[in-house]
Amino acid sequence: MTTTDRRKFLQLVGSGAFAAALPASIARAVAIPANNTTGTIKDVEHIVILMQENRSFDHYFGTLNGVRGFGDPRPATLATGNSIWYQPDGYGYVLPFHPPAPDLGLQFLGDLAHDWTTTHEAWNSGQFDRWVPAKGALTMAYLTRDDIPFHYALADAFTICDAYHCSLLGPTDPNRFHMWTGWVGNDGTGGGPALDNDGEHYSWGTYPEKLQAAGVTWKIYQDIGYGLDAAHDFGWAIADPLIGNYADNALLFFDQYQSAPVGSPLYQNAETGTDVAVSGTLFDELMGDIANGTLPQVSWIVAPEAFSEHPNWPANYGAWYVSQVLEALTANPDVWSTTALFICYDENDGFFDHMVPVTPPVDRAQGLSTADASLELFAGNATYPAGPIGLGVRVPMLVVSPWSRGGFVNSQVFDHTSLIRFIEARFGHDGGALVETNITPWRRCISGDLTSAFNFKTPNDGIVTLPSTAGYVPPNSDRQPSYVPNPPADQSFPMQEPGQRPARGLPYRFNVNASVQFGAGHVRIEFANTGKQGAGFQVRSGDAAAGPWTYTVGGGRQISDDWPVTTPGSKYDLTVFGANGFYRRFKGGAVENVNAKLVVSSSYDKAGHALTTVITNYSGRTCVITVGNFYTGRGEVRTLAPGAAMTTKWTLSATSGWYDIAITVDIDAEFYWRLAGHVENGRDNVTDPGIGGMQAAPR
Numbered sequence: 001m002t003t004t005d006r007r008k009f010l011q012l013v014g015s016g017a018f019a020a021a022l023p024a025s026i027a028r029a030v031a032i033p034a035n036n037t038t039g040t041i042k043d044v045e046h047i048v049i050l051m052q053e054n055r056s057f058d059h060y061f062g063t064l065n066g067v068r069g070f071g072d073p074r075p076a077t078l079a080t081g082n083s084i085w086y087q088p089d090g091y092g093y094v095l096p097f098h099p100p101a102p103d104l105g106l107q108f109l110g111d112l113a114h115d116w117t118t119t120h121e122a123w124n125s126g127q128f129d130r131w132v133p134a135k136g137a138l139t140m141a142y143l144t145r146d147d148i149p150f151h152y153a154l155a156d157a158f159t160i161c162d163a164y165h166c167s168l169l170g171p172t173d174p175n176r177f178h179m180w181t182g183w184v185g186n187d188g189t190g191g192g193p194a195l196d197n198d199g200e201h202y203s204w205g206t207y208p209e210k211l212q213a214a215g216v217t218w219k220i221y222q223d224i225g226y227g228l229d230a231a232h233d234f235g236w237a238i239a240d241p242l243i244g245n246y247a248d249n250a251l252l253f254f255d256q257y258q259s260a261p262v263g264s265p266l267y268q269n270a271e272t273g274t275d276v277a278v279s280g281t282l283f284d285e286l287m288g289d290i291a292n293g294t295l296p297q298v299s300w301i302v303a304p305e306a307f308s309e310h311p312n313w314p315a316n317y318g319a320w321y322v323s324q325v326l327e328a329l330t331a332n333p334d335v336w337s338t339t340a341l342f343i344c345y346d347e348n349d350g351f352f353d354h355m356v357p358v359t360p361p362v363d364r365a366q367g368l369s370t371a372d373a374s375l376e377l378f379a380g381n382a383t384y385p386a387g388p389i390g391l392g393v394r395v396p397m398l399v400v401s402p403w404s405r406g407g408f409v410n411s412q413v414f415d416h417t418s419l420i421r422f423i424e425a426r427f428g429h430d431g432g433a434l435v436e437t438n439i440t441p442w443r444r445c446i447s448g449d450l451t452s453a454f455n456f457k458t459p460n461d462g463i464v465t466l467p468s469t470a471g472y473v474p475p476n477s478d479r480q481p482s483y484v485p486n487p488p489a490d491q492s493f494p495m496q497e498p499g500q501r502p503a504r505g506l507p508y509r510f511n512v513n514a515s516v517q518f519g520a521g522h523v524r525i526e527f528a529n530t531g532k533q534g535a536g537f538q539v540r541s542g543d544a545a546a547g548p549w550t551y552t553v554g555g556g557r558q559i560s561d562d563w564p565v566t567t568p569g570s571k572y573d574l575t576v577f578g579a580n581g582f583y584r585r586f587k588g589g590a591v592e593n594v595n596a597k598l599v600v601s602s603s604y605d606k607a608g609h610a611l612t613t614v615i616t617n618y619s620g621r622t623c624v625i626t627v628g629n630f631y632t633g634r635g636e637v638r639t640l641a642p643g644a645a646m647t648t649k650w651t652l653s654a655t656s657g658w659y660d661i662a663i664t665v666d667i668d669a670e671f672y673w674r675l676a677g678h679v680e681n682g683r684d685n686v687t688d689p690g691i692g693g694m695q696a697a698p699r
Contacts, residue, residue: 030157032330034402034459035338041426041456043403045338049419050301050325051179052318053172053248053310054114054349057162057394060315062096063144063494064155066409066501066687067162068355070096070142070494073660073690074583074676075354077575078129079544084354085493087140089132096140096352096494099485105147105319110138110482111311112350116170116195119350120387123169125366126538126548128356135350137487142351142494143315150319151396154343159404159453159504163579165357166347166392167416167443173197175346175392176250178416180300181206182438186375186389195384200230203255207420207436208298212265214433216423217296220249221286222273223304228252241305241313242477243277248302248346269296282321287328290335298423301325306474311349312482320473326400340401340454342419348393356577358413358536359388360442361550368559369552371445371534391415391446399450403459409687410453410504411580413446413536421449445534445554452504455684500686507533508680510553512576513601514586514673521565523572523586527551528558535579542573542587565590571670578677581688583660585674596623596668606681609652611659613675616645623667630660630676631689656685 035043062069076084086093101107112135121134131139145152154160167178174184174194181204185192190204211218222228225237225244234252237244251257251270260266274284282304289295309318322343330336360376361367380386397414417439428434509531515524529535532555541547541563553559565572570591576584589595597618604611615625617640627648628635632655638646652659660676678688 032333039457048299048341053308056348056351056353058353059351065497065499071496071692087131095491097487105316106314107483108312108480110484114349119169131352139352156407159399159408161397161410164397164414168390182436218298219269219296222302224273245302246305290332343398345395353394355394357391367549370554370557371442373442375440399453403454412448415447418450496692503687510535522562526560527553529553537578582677588671596665611650631655
């Protein structure tokens with residue numbers, strides 16, 4: 001790009017059309033009524049997906065109120081005995097820290113390793129305790145509302161998903177393959193499995209091809225840079241990061257697209273775009289199709305490098321780009337009223353997130369799955385170690401549409417294949433032709449289809465505004481050295497914004513109970529799922545040398561597993577983590593005539609929004625049971641004779657279905673069981689009242 005062309009382009013992006021104050025246009029967006037013709041997903045006529053680059057959820061939104069961020073009241077515990085936030089560095093630990101530079105959202109914060117090998121090292125078989133050795137101390141850096149106000153305002157105005165994961169524990173291209181094809185060629189065909197960014201010749205089927213065959217219109221919006229072929233880095237304009245597509249249109253790595261004849265549907269929809277190196281703006285084609293009423297039914301938008309949010313590029317360059325997409329979509333009220341926009345991130349770069357992703361067990365010793373997970377396990381080779389393909393680390397997802405207004409949180413587990421699932425749910429009414437068979441049974445079991453993030457029945461409420469992004473327009477196309485801050489000498493724990501947020505109702509219907517088999521010398525945990533949506537669990541042990549284990553339970557299924565009580569004194573300490581803050585702590589001893597022999601069970605009454613606990617004393621001794629609710633401060637103390645039972649029904653209407661119950665017994669100081677989570681009744685509610693440090697930490 002010549003100097004004259006660069007000046008012309010920078011003048012264009014800095015003109016009033018692109019740098020104008022934004023609140024008025026977004027106020028118009030949220031004020032435009034949603035298409036509510038049927039009150040169902042069929043009211044969506046356009047699906048637009050904007051996938052940005054390389055940010056973890058905690059890195060961006062760990063301080064946002066109401067989401068499961070830094071104030072998570074029940075985080076996993078590491079082998080060190082510290083919570084998962086205290087990431088070991090070989091000398092001590094590194095806590096999440098906020099870099100001190102001013103205007104952090106415009107700083108060129110450094111990039112980190114984000115390949116298969118270092119990400120699996122950080123994951124460490126589910127221990128999740130090697131982030132600093134694998135990635136460096138910068139992994140623990142995070143941003144706040146003051147740094148990225150536009151991102152936070154989007155979350156305040158629309159819906160944020162706080163259990164959305166990238167699809168693969170690794171880099172960009174394989175994660176984008178999941179978005180566009182449903183997998184990475186897991187079975188080895190078509191050039192797979194793709195685990196890195198090096199491949200350029202894959203040939204398995206892609207989802208746009210299914211759309212084309214089914215007559216569903218689609219398009220990739222991008223800038224062509226210096227060209228979209230291999231000779232021109234498939235659109236990565238290295239010499240000028242303000243143009244091109246950063247080689248993020250991963251469809252171009254498939255032979256069927258590279259060989260598509262000029263003018264063919266694959267060529268026309270995936271291999272054309274704007275050419276701002278010559279003239280125009282990045283958004284000319286998008287704005288033209290919106291103005292003309294020719295926006296396809298399904299669209300993907302791919303940003304140039306500088307606007308992709310990939311470190312070291314500033315986060316707020318991306319905010320400016322996103323704001324222009326919103327401005328284009330809202331310019332035509334008829335289009336916006338029928339459009340669902342998904343803003344997500346392909347992977348986490350090397351930035352830490354505290355939520356351990358759901359993964360399939362690598363063998364029987366590491367857990368169980370009712371869904372076939374064989375295609376989700378990579379056996380390893382000379383280049384890459386063995387391990388699960390995913391789910392990957394948690395990343396941001398913002399659902400922006402007239403049906404998702406109101407500052408909601410959705411806590412259902414999703415990944416990039418959920419985007420395909422949403423398209424299936426909307427347009428897949430043709431006998432199954434749009435069902436993506438590349439998505440494995442295990443992944444379909446674990447990940448939802450994103451429909452729970454919407455209110456299609458009564459969507460037309462609420463008006464909000466977003467801040468201007470005019471100040472985020474890049475002053476030039478120059479690359480800058482990375483800003484690589486060090487953790488502070490005096491570390492402190494980050495504070496999450498106080499307060500709850502409205503939350504979407506979720507399709508989960510699962511429970512976990514345990515029993516101590518004194519005679520057999522083991523603890524049995526039973527996982528039951530009475531709902532349609534599959535659920536994943538991780539079990540962690542207080543014994544640093546054991547576990548963790550993972551369990552996947554499909555809808556209408558149940559499984560159980562046994563843990564031998566072999567620690568000194570025959571003690572056990574097992575913690576179960578599940579979706580949306582689900583938590584079970586089973587701690588005690590299994591010595592006959594020494595430890596309390598209690599049987600504890602729990603059940604839900606979703607209609608009454610209640611939890612019932614039944615505790616039976618088989619100890620042979622009279623004991624005093626104390627049961628307390630962390631969220632209400634209320635409890636019950638009961639003396640139980642041998643063989644007696646106590647039943648407590650916890651009405652949860654005051655806490656919108658949330659509970660956190662602790663059980664202790666006077667005759668056994670080792671016994672401590674804790675039950676926490678949310679009783680789903682299908683209705684919208686509010687987020688966990690424990691988020692933000694509103695209760696004591698687990699014992």
